[in-house]
Amino acid sequence: MQLMLISGIVFAIGAVVFALQNNALVTVTIAIWHYEGSLAIVLLVALGLGALIAALLSSPAVIRRQWVTSRLRRQVADLEREVTGEKTRNNELVAEMARLAPSAETDKTGPEKTYVGLRSLFANEKGE
Known part of the structure; x- marks a missing residue:
């Protein structure tokens, strides 16, 4: 958050310096509309319009991501x-x-039988 604030302040200072250094008059003509003003103002308005268009174009994706989240x-x-x-x-x-x-305690049916094993069974048969 602080980084965004600092970068915003740096951008504003840069815009003011840009406006002070570019004060030449220019004429902007779009179809039948004519505007005569400072080069800095024309460029800053163009920058602002570009940022607005970019924000409007990216807002559906941002809203969709918020819904999914x-x-x-x-x-x-x-x-x-x-x-x-x-x-x-x-x-x-x-x-x-x-x-x-x-x-x-209730399951005492007798002593538990142990597993003898196959080898011991054969050994007992031979020994008998």
Whole structure:
């Protein structure tokens, strides 16, 4: 922001210096319209018209970009709310699973059988 202000001040000072150094009279004729004035004024008006035309031509793109940005921000906010809801739902389901899972105390059907392995089975058969 400060850089824009400083560059604007420098541009204004340059325009004043330009106007003071270019005070020769010129005549501008467009079709039936005639204007006689300072060269500096004619050039500054031409510069201003060029800036205005450039701003008008670029404004649809700027407006479209603002609309897209606004739409994407709304979409991100909606998705963040959805993620928060899904996390909450996930936590509820994990708690429900923990509540419904059989506890280790009630599931005592006997000693747990260990995996013996194929080699040990063949070794025991030969040893028997």
